[in-house]
Amino acid sequence: MKALTWHGRRDVRVDTVPDPVLRDPTDVLVEVTTTGLCGSDLHLYEVLGAFLDEGDILGHEAMGVVREVGSAVHAVGVGDRVVVPFNVSCGTCRMCVNGLQSQCETTQVRAYGTGAALFGYTKLYGQVPGGQAELLRVPFGNTLPVVVPHGPPDERYVLLSDVLPTAWQAVEYAAVPPGGSVAVLGLGPIGDMCTRIARHRGAATVIGVDLVPERLERARANGVDTLDLARLGSRVVDAARDLTDGRGPHAVIDAVGMEAHGSPAATAAQRMTSLLPDALAARLMTRVGLDRLHALHLAVDMVRRGGTISLSGVYGGMTDPLPMLTMFDKQLCLRMGQANVLRWMDDLLPLLGDGDPLGVDGFATHHLPLAEAPAAYEMFQRKQDGVVKVLLKP
Numbered sequence: 001m002k003a004l005t006w007h008g009r010r011d012v013r014v015d016t017v018p019d020p021v022l023r024d025p026t027d028v029l030v031e032v033t034t035t036g037l038c039g040s041d042l043h044l045y046e047v048l049g050a051f052l053d054e055g056d057i058l059g060h061e062a063m064g065v066v067r068e069v070g071s072a073v074h075a076v077g078v079g080d081r082v083v084v085p086f087n088v089s090c091g092t093c094r095m096c097v098n099g100l101q102s103q104c105e106t107t108q109v110r111a112y113g114t115g116a117a118l119f120g121y122t123k124l125y126g127q128v129p130g131g132q133a134e135l136l137r138v139p140f141g142n143t144l145p146v147v148v149p150h151g152p153p154d155e156r157y158v159l160l161s162d163v164l165p166t167a168w169q170a171v172e173y174a175a176v177p178p179g180g181s182v183a184v185l186g187l188g189p190i191g192d193m194c195t196r197i198a199r200h201r202g203a204a205t206v207i208g209v210d211l212v213p214e215r216l217e218r219a220r221a222n223g224v225d226t227l228d229l230a231r232l233g234s235r236v237v238d239a240a241r242d243l244t245d246g247r248g249p250h251a252v253i254d255a256v257g258m259e260a261h262g263s264p265a266a267t268a269a270q271r272m273t274s275l276l277p278d279a280l281a282a283r284l285m286t287r288v289g290l291d292r293l294h295a296l297h298l299a300v301d302m303v304r305r306g307g308t309i310s311l312s313g314v315y316g317g318m319t320d321p322l323p324m325l326t327m328f329d330k331q332l333c334l335r336m337g338q339a340n341v342l343r344w345m346d347d348l349l350p351l352l353g354d355g356d357p358l359g360v361d362g363f364a365t366h367h368l369p370l371a372e373a374p375a376a377y378e379m380f381q382r383k384q385d386g387v388v389k390v391l392l393k394p
């Protein structure tokens with residue numbers, strides 16, 4: 001089959017690799033029809049190479065049609081249309097039954113002390129072959145794949161694999177009071193979807209912060225109060241307070257993470273800015289800086305006293321200092337983690353009808369064949385061509 005494989009920093013290729021086969025009686029084999037490209041993939045593309053081997057298949061946002069089922073699979077059958085959650089979770093352990101699928105005790109990667117395995121996500125998360133491929137082996141066939149109706153286009157459902165549950169959890173953890181305010185840092189696919197879900201769930205003021213003009217514009221078109229970090233610099237905090245009776249938003253969602261621009265450390269600044277369009281690089285260098293905890297610090301600063309920070313951007317590293325004095329003094333609540341994808345299905349599936357309250361139809365900006373995935377990674381990292389979400393068709 002064809003699959004998108006990792007070969008080195010900023011070097012991914014579509015290779016021909018052996019087809020996956022059923023290994024356990026509860027495995028199913030899914031013929032992937034659509035698969036997403038995610039900000040989390042950019043971490044693999046740029047900085048997590050130490051945890052990848054050449055040839056690893058990337059991708060954790062897949063849906064498709066069941067082609068083959070193991071002898072013990074009864075919950076899905078050949079021909080069923082399924083979405084595959086990005087957590088490899090068993091569905092039956094103590095963590096899974098309590099809705100913490102990202103901590104599944106059956107697939108926890110004990111060698112690295114990490115939580116549940118993930119599709120296509122390095123040795124830290126089990127080195128499970130990913131879904132940017134023609135075929136995907138999915139374990140736990142009776143509990144993991146989510147069956148969706150035939151009929152509507154894939155884009156209606158594929159975001160259930162990650163974007164929708166991640167954004168839903170981020171908003172849930174933000175605990176915005178009814179009629180309250182929330183600021184979303186980062187308007188990539190996750191942040192953009194957070195603004196929609198926050199509004200849908202009753203936030204009265206939804207603020208979006210980014211520095212990519214097209215992303216700001218897209219959120220503004222959806223009724224979000226946008227703040228351009230590149231223009232405002234540190235004044236962005238005051239601007240957010242001005243929109244929230246001087247106190248700051250009740251909650252801030254960090255949908256940026258450690259290096260959404262591809263830089264884990266200031267020393268990588270030059271390398272990273274060379275990737276961005278000149279205008280954006282200049283705005284970033286002069287106004288925002290390259291502190292990899294920038295978004296988190298911004299969240300601490302911006303949020304109202306007694307407010308909540310919900311972190312869905314991915315962070316790594318052990319030694320970055322946190323502004324503990326301010327966090328303690330402001331009496332903040334901080335929640336974070338990988339999404340527990342299956343936990344939110346019952347909330348999300350009813351929202352995917354024809355009314356489309358979250359605007360999932362048309363959410364993706366780019367639909368491309370899998371063969372063009374290497375160029376798509378580059379475009380997504382550089383934020384060119386107005387890209388927000390790429391969906392690939394194997």
Ligand SMILES: NC(=O)c1ccc[n+]([C@@H]2O[C@H](COP(=O)([O-])OP(=O)(O)OC[C@H]3O[C@@H](n4cnc5c(N)ncnc54)[C@H](O)[C@@H]3O)[C@@H](O)[C@H]2O)c1
Pocket residue numbers: 038039040041042043162166185186187188189190191209210211212215229255256257258259260261288294295298311312313314337338339
């Ligand atoms: N918790 C989870 O389960 C989960 C799931 C999916 C993605 N993620 C993470 O969420 C983050 C966002 O993912 P995405 O797909 O939307 O990626 P993305 O890289 O497209 O989006 C990040 C956005 O943040 C903006 N940005 C950069 N620095 C900023 C700053 N200091 N302040 C405000 N905005 C800033 C960028 O311009 C970009 O638009 C990534 O870290 C990703 O790994 C987490």
Ligand SMILES: [Zn+2]
Pocket residue numbers: 037038039040041060061086162163
């Ligand atoms: Zn993802």
Ligand SMILES: [Zn+2]
Pocket residue numbers: 089090091092093094095096097103104105106107
């Ligand atoms: Zn489990």
